[in-house]
Amino acid sequence: MSREGYQIPTAQSSAPGASSTQVSRADDNMGTTMTYMCGDCGFKFPLKRQDNIRCIECGCRVLYKERTKRMVQFEAR
Amino acid sequence: MAPSSGRRLASRTKEEPEERKIVGINKETVTNTVSTDYPDNFIDEDHAWDVDYFRSKFRVEWHENNEHEAQFSLIGLDASIANAFRRILIAEIPTLAIEKVFMNNNTSVIQDEVLAHRLGLIPFTGGKKGIRDWMTYLSKDADGQDLCFDHNTVQLSLSVECTKNKDAKPDETDPTKLYHNAHVYARDIVFQPLGDQEKWFSGDDIIRPVNPDILIAKLRPPQVLDMDLHMHKGIGADHAKFSPVCTASYRLLPTITITKPILGDDAKKFQECFMPGTIKLEKVTRQEARQAGSGYEGHEGENKAVVANAMYDTVSREVLRHDEFQGKVKLGRKRDHFIFSIESSGQWDSDELFLESVKVMKQKVGKLRQLAVTMVTENSI
Ligand SMILES: [Zn+2]
Numbered sequence: 026m027s028r029e030g031y032q033i034p035t036a037q038s039s040a041p042g043a044s045s046t047q048v049s050r051a052d053d054n055m056g057t058t059m060t061y062m063c064g065d066c067g068f069k070f071p072l073k074r075q076d077n078i079r080c081i082e083c084g085c086r087v088l089y090k091e092r093t094k095r096m097v098q099f100e101a102r
Numbered sequence: 103m104a105p106s107s108g109r110r111l112a113s114r115t116k117e118e119p120e121e122r123k124i125v126g127i128n129k130e131t132v133t134n135t136v137s138t139d140y141p142d143n144f145i146d147e148d149h150a151w152d153v154d155y156f157r158s159k160f161r162v163e164w165h166e167n168n169e170h171e172a173q174f175s176l177i178g179l180d181a182s183i184a185n186a187f188r189r190i191l192i193a194e195i196p197t198l199a200i201e202k203v204f205m206n207n208n209t210s211v212i213q214d215e216v217l218a219h220r221l222g223l224i225p226f227t228g229g230k231k232g233i234r235d236w237m238t239y240l241s242k243d244a245d246g247q248d249l250c251f252d253h254n255t256v257q258l259s260l261s262v263e264c265t266k267n268k269d270a271k272p273d274e275t276d277p278t279k280l281y282h283n284a285h286v287y288a289r290d291i292v293f294q295p296l297g298d299q300e301k302w303f304s305g306d307d308i309i310r311p312v313n314p315d316i317l318i319a320k321l322r323p324p325q326v327l328d329m330d331l332h333m334h335k336g337i338g339a340d341h342a343k344f345s346p347v348c349t350a351s352y353r354l355l356p357t358i359t360i361t362k363p364i365l366g367d368d369a370k371k372f373q374e375c376f377m378p379g380t381i382k383l384e385k386v387t388r389q390e391a392r393q394a395g396s397g398y399e400g401h402e403g404e405n406k407a408v409v410a411n412a413m414y415d416t417v418s419r420e421v422l423r424h425d426e427f428q429g430k431v432k433l434g435r436k437r438d439h440f441i442f443s444i445e446s447s448g449q450w451d452s453d454e455l456f457l458e459s460v461k462v463m464k465q466k467v468g469k470l471r472q473l474a475v476t477m478v479t480e481n482s483i
Contacts, residue, residue, distance in 0.1 A: 090230055091207055099203040099215055101222025101331075 062090040118149065124357060127433040129422040137180055137437065152284025153277075165413075165441075171450035174356070176440045184352055184440040190351035190459040193338040197449045198226060198233050198256060198309075200343075201240075202332040209325045217319065221260075221331060222343045224316055225290050225447040228256075228309035233335075233449065240334045252297030256309055256333040260291045264321035281323055289314035291331070309333070312448030346455055348445040354435035356415040360407060362430040363397040369407040375421040382410040413441065 058071035063080035064087030071090070072078070079086055117153040118139045126133035139149040160177040166173040175182055205220040210217070227233075237256075251387045266284045288311035295303060301308050319327060338345030358380070365386070373381040383405040391402035398406070417435065421427050439445045446452040 092207065094207075097214060098204045099205060099218035101203050101218045101343070102199045 040068070045080055058090050062091065118147075123437045124434040125354065125437050126390065127356075127417060127419065127435060129419065135437075137181075139380060142257065161479070168452050169451055170446045170448060172442075172444045172446075172456070174442055174456070176352075176442060177406055179440070180438070180440050184442075187456070187459045188350050189351060189441075190462045192345055194462050195346045195450070195455060195458050196239070196335050196337050197346045197447075198228070198333050198335055199238065199342050200224065200226075200258070200331045201334040201336065204330040204332070205328075206330070207326050207328040210319045210321050211325075212319050212328055213229050217327075219265050220318060221291075222341075224291075224318075225449060227311045227312045227449045228293075229302045229307030230450075232299075232307065234248065234472065236298075236302055237335055239336070247413075250332070252299050255296070256299065256303075257294040257296055258291050258309070258333065259294055259333040260286070260318075260327055260329050262290055262321065262327045263327050264323050266323050277322070279321075281321075283321060285320055286318045286327060287314060288318060289315035290318070291319060296329075298467050303476055346447055346450050348447050350442070350444045351456075352439060352440040352442045355439035355441055356412045356417050357432075357434040357436055358409045358412045358415060359432040360430065362408065362425065364407040364430055365398075365401050365404050366464075368426055369405045371424070372407040372427060375424070375427075376418075377414045377416055379411055380409070380414040382424055384408045396431075 028041060030075045058073050061072050062069050063083060063085050063092055065085035066080060068082040069091075070081050078088055080088065119325055122134075122138060125135055138144070141148065141150045143149065154179055156178070161175075161177040161178065163175040164172075165175065171315050176187075200222045203214075203221055205218070208217060209213050214222070229270045230446055236253055238254050240254045241251075262283045264284060267282055270280045274280050283290075291311060293309040294301065321327070336344035358376075363386075373383060374468055375381075386398045386401045386404050386406050388402050390398040391398055391400065393399075417433065419433065421431055422433065442456070446457055450458065
């Protein structure tokens with residue numbers, strides 16, 4: 026279904042045909058960051074691959090990844 | 103013609119005795135449930151189907167006709183036909199419903215697919231002529247790709263953001279006052295006219311939810327819903343959301359026959375065995391009390407139980423549980439009297455729905471007739 030088409034949002038859009046391992050390695054090298062939200066205080070901040078999984082404001086270890094900005098299609102069934 | 107061929111003389115009766123049409127309802131059994139009015143079932147009786155005879159016997163009686171609920175009786179037809187109408191009503195009359203959800207954002211606690219499913223079930227209405235005559239089913243191209251046009255797709259949008267209400271009192275606990283858009287209702291869905299749709303769906307005919315107060319989701323700051331919705335035409339056989347009825351059902355007319363007089367306190371108890379309005383109490387008249395063998399002798403002025411309106415009976419059979427009524431009452435149902443109850447979900451009026459079911463049936467019969475004709479002609483070659 027539509028969920029199969031889901032891809033983790035990346036700063037650069039991956040070209041079709043590029044294998045996923047290549048893409049993620051490229052991301053690592055570039056140090057692409059993702060924005061996360063603290064589960065406790067709600068603070069939004071970017072996090073790199075090596076960073077501690079920890080809120081930089083309050084130290085809470087529960088972080089939420091942001092929802093994809095892409096449109097996702099569903100059948101109303 | 104040979105006697106075994108089943109052809110009968112014209113003088114043979116078509117009329118079926120009334121008592122044969124009664125389904126017997128007993129304490130623990132139900133008897134006489136199957137139709138018997140077909141050819142060669144009884145000696146000297148012709149029950150071959152005949153359109154003129156059917157016309158002379160068939161009746162329709164209306165009991166209630168509101169916009170969204172209708173009750174009427176179809177009298178003098180077979181269960182197979184009545185059931186066909188019921189099934190067409192539920193599964194084969196087209197309606198417009200949300201079919202695709204393009205989720206741009208949904209940070210509410212309801213999962214995308216659950217929300218999409220909820221949206222699909224919301225009944226919508228709008229300009230009837232536009233929906234029925236102008237709108238068509240979704241078409242697909244050779245590759246199976248949807249071809250969306252103004253005459254087969256209705257676009258809606260739902261875009262709501264929950265925010266804090268700065269004017270709320272500090273001790274406020276009601277979330278609808280504490281926040282803006284804490285509750286998202288069906289009325290928050292906005293119609294986006296495309297192409298010629300303005301012509302068919304504007305003013306009173308705008309595409310809108312039948313019940314604007316349907317709760318879709320509850321939000322808290324800073325949750326957001328943002329989506330585009332596509333409606334298509336479909337039928338209930340495909341998905342229940344396309345069914346134009348909440349319920350479409352029938353029951354057979356109950357019959358209550360009091361075979362021996364029920365008098366005094368027994369009559370009161372008898373009345374209480376049925377739904378209100380089914381049984382009424384009448385005084386035994388002088389004339390009845392004088393008549394020998396009537397069972398009323400010497401009971402002048404006492405209450406007696408009389409059937410007021412058997413239609414109110416739920417056929418609970420409560421009366422059969424009491425010894426004092428043993429052998430005094432006979433319960434049953436009329437096998438050719440169908441009390442239909444149609445509850446519209448809002449896109450059609452309930453009485454239109456039945457007429458539409460007749461139309462669909464006619465189309466199906468027309469198709470079948472053509473097939474039968476080609477089958478006969480092809481075989482004869
Ligand atoms: Zn935090």
